[in-house]
Amino acid sequence: MTIFSPREIVSELDRYIVGQNDAKRAVAIALRNRWRRQQLEGSLREEVAPKNILMIGPTGCGKTEISRRLARLANAPFLKVEATKFTEVGYVGRDVEQIVRDLVEVGIGLVKEERRKQVQAKAHIAAEERVLDALVGATSSAATRDSFRRKLRANELDDKEIEIELQASGSGGMPMFEIPGMPGASVGAINLSDMFGKAFGGQRKTRRTTVREAYEPLIAEEADKLIDQDAIVQEAIRQVEDNGIVFLDEIDKICVREGRTGGGDVSREGVQRDLLPLIEGTTVSTKHGPVKTDHILFIASGAFHVSKPSDLLPELQGRLPIRVELSPLTVEDFKRILTETEASLIKQTIALMRTEGVEVTFTDDAIDALAKVAVEVNDSVENIGARRLQTVLERVLDDISFTAPDRSGETVTIDAAYVRGEVESLARNTDLSRFIL
Numbered sequence: 001m002t003i004f005s006p007r008e009i010v011s012e013l014d015r016y017i018v019g020q021n022d023a024k025r026a027v028a029i030a031l032r033n034r035w036r037r038q039q040l041e042g043s044l045r046e047e048v049a050p051k052n053i054l055m056i057g058p059t060g061c062g063k064t065e066i067s068r069r070l071a072r073l074a075n076a077p078f079l080k081v082e083a084t085k086f087t088e089v090g091y092v093g094r095d096v097e098q099i100v101r102d103l104v105e106v107g108i109g110l111v112k113e114e115r116r117k118q119v120q121a122k123a124h125i126a127a128e129e130r131v132l133d134a135l136v137g138a139t140s141s142a143a144t145r146d147s148f149r150r151k152l153r154a155n156e157l158d159d160k161e162i163e164i165e166l167q168a169s170g171s172g173g174m175p176m177f178e179i180p181g182m183p184g185a186s187v188g189a190i191n192l193s194d195m196f197g198k199a200f201g202g203q204r205k206t207r208r209t210t211v212r213e214a215y216e217p218l219i220a221e222e223a224d225k226l227i228d229q230d231a232i233v234q235e236a237i238r239q240v241e242d243n244g245i246v247f248l249d250e251i252d253k254i255c256v257r258e259g260r261t262g263g264g265d266v267s268r269e270g271v272q273r274d275l276l277p278l279i280e281g282t283t284v285s286t287k288h289g290p291v292k293t294d295h296i297l298f299i300a301s302g303a304f305h306v307s308k309p310s311d312l313l314p315e316l317q318g319r320l321p322i323r324v325e326l327s328p329l330t331v332e333d334f335k336r337i338l339t340e341t342e343a344s345l346i347k348q349t350i351a352l353m354r355t356e357g358v359e360v361t362f363t364d365d366a367i368d369a370l371a372k373v374a375v376e377v378n379d380s381v382e383n384i385g386a387r388r389l390q391t392v393l394e395r396v397l398d399d400i401s402f403t404a405p406d407r408s409g410e411t412v413t414i415d416a417a418y419v420r421g422e423v424e425s426l427a428r429n430t431d432l433s434r435f436i437l
C-alpha cells in the first residue's frame with residue numbers, strides 16, 4: 001500500500017500526464033483515503049466507503065491514463081471495462097460480476113509477479129542445478145559439476161544445446177476452466193489439469209534448447225515451486241478487496257435520456273441497475289472464493305456530450321460523489337505531451353531510430369507544426385484527443401521509418417517544413433485524412 005501524500009501522487013502523475021489537475025487531485029485524494037482507512041481500527045474501518053469518481057471529459061484527454069498510472073503507482077489491481085459492453089446482445093445481467101472475476105485474475109498476476117521476484121535468487125540457483133544435470137548428468141562427481149559450473153557462470157556454455165524437462169502447462173499453475181453459461185459457478189469449475197494430471201501422472205515434456213534459453217523457463221518453474229499458490233490467491237483477493245480499481249468507461253452511453261424510452265434505453269437502465277450492487281458493495285462468487293466489492297474504487301468516465309450525469313440513475317449518481325471535469329487538450333498541451341512526458345512519443349521515436357543508427361532530431365517548429373496539425377485534424381475529422389498525435393507522427397515518419405535500415409550513420413532533422421510536406425495536403429482534405437491520419 002502506497003504511503004505517498006496526495007501532493008506526491010500528483011507530482012508523480014505529472015511525469016506522464018499533461019494538465020488535468022482536478023482529475024489528478026481527485027484520484028490522489030482517493031488513493032490517500034484508502035491508506036487512511038487502513039489506519040483505522042475495527043468497525044469504523046469497515047464503514048468507510050470509497051469515494052468513487054466520475055470523470056467527465058472528451059475522448060483521449062487522459063482519463064484512462066490517469067487511472068492506469070495511479071494503479072501502477074499503488075501497485076493496485078486495475079481493470080478497464082467499457083460499460084456499453086453489457087448492453088450488447090447476448091449479455092445477461094449477472095455478467096457484470098465478471099468484472100470482479102477479471103480483476104481477481106489481474107490481482108493474481110500482480111501478486112505472482114511480486115512473489116516470483118522475491119524468490120528469484122533461489123530459483124536461479126535451482127535452475128542452474130538443473131542445467132548442470134542436463135550438461136553432465138545428475139550422478140556426475142562434485143569436481144566435474146564444479147568445473148562446469150565455473151564455465152557456466154563465465155558464459156562459456158551459453159550456446160551449448162541441452163535437453164530439459166518442463167511441465168507441459170508451462171507456468172506450473174493450474175488453469176481452471178469454467179463451464180460456459182455458468183459464470184463464476186465455483187462448483188461447476190472443472191480443473192482439467194488436475195483431472196488429467198492424476199490420470200496420466202503429471203505431464204512433462206522434453207525440450208531441446210541452448211543453455212542461454214533454458215534459464216528463463218527453468219527459473220519460472222523453480223520459482224513457482226517455491227511460492228505457495230494458495231497464499232497467492234488469498235493475497236490477490238485481499239488486494240482486490242482493499243486496493244482494486246475498476247475504470248468504467250463510456251458510462252454516459254448507458255444513460256437514459258429524458259423523454260426517451262425505447263428498447264435500447266431499457267437495456268441501458270438495466271446495466272446501470274446491474275452495476276449498482278457492485279459499486280454499492282456486494283459479494284461476488286469467483287472460482288477462487290467470494291470477493292467483497294465494498295472497498296473497490298470505481299472510476300466512471302464519459303464524455304457526456306449528449307446525456308448528462310444527472311441522467312444516470314439517482315442511486316448510481318450517489319455512488320459517484322466526486323465529479324471532475326477534464327479539459328479538452330490545446331495546441332500547447334499537445335506540444336508538452338510530445339516532448340515533456342516520460343517516454344513521450346518524440347523520445348520513443350528518437351530511441352527507435354537510433355537502433356538503426358539514424359539520429360533523428362526535431363526542431364521546435366516541427367513540434368509546433370505536429371501539434372497544430374493534430375488539432376486541425378481533430379477539429380475537422382473527429383476529435384480523438386491525444387491519440388491523434390500518434391497517427392500524425394506515424395504519417396510524418398513513414399518514409400524515414402521505411403528507409404532507416406539503408407540510412408545508418410545519417411542525421412535527419414525534422415522541421416516544420418518537413419512535417420507540413422508530409423501531412424498538410426492530407427490534413428486539408430477531410431475525406432483523405434479520415435482514412436490516413
Ligand SMILES: Nc1ncnc2c1ncn2[C@@H]1O[C@H](COP(=O)(O)OP(=O)(O)OP(=O)(O)O)[C@@H](O)[C@H]1O
Binds near residue numbers: 019020061337341
Ligand atoms: N493529458 C495528457 N497527457 C499526456 N498524454 C495524454 C493526455 N491525454 C491523453 N494522453 C495520451 O493519449 C492516449 C489516450 O488517452 P486516454 O486513454 O487516457 O483517453 P481517455 O480520456 O480515457 O479517452 P477514452 O474515454 O476514449 O478512453 C494515451 O496514450 C495517453 O498517453
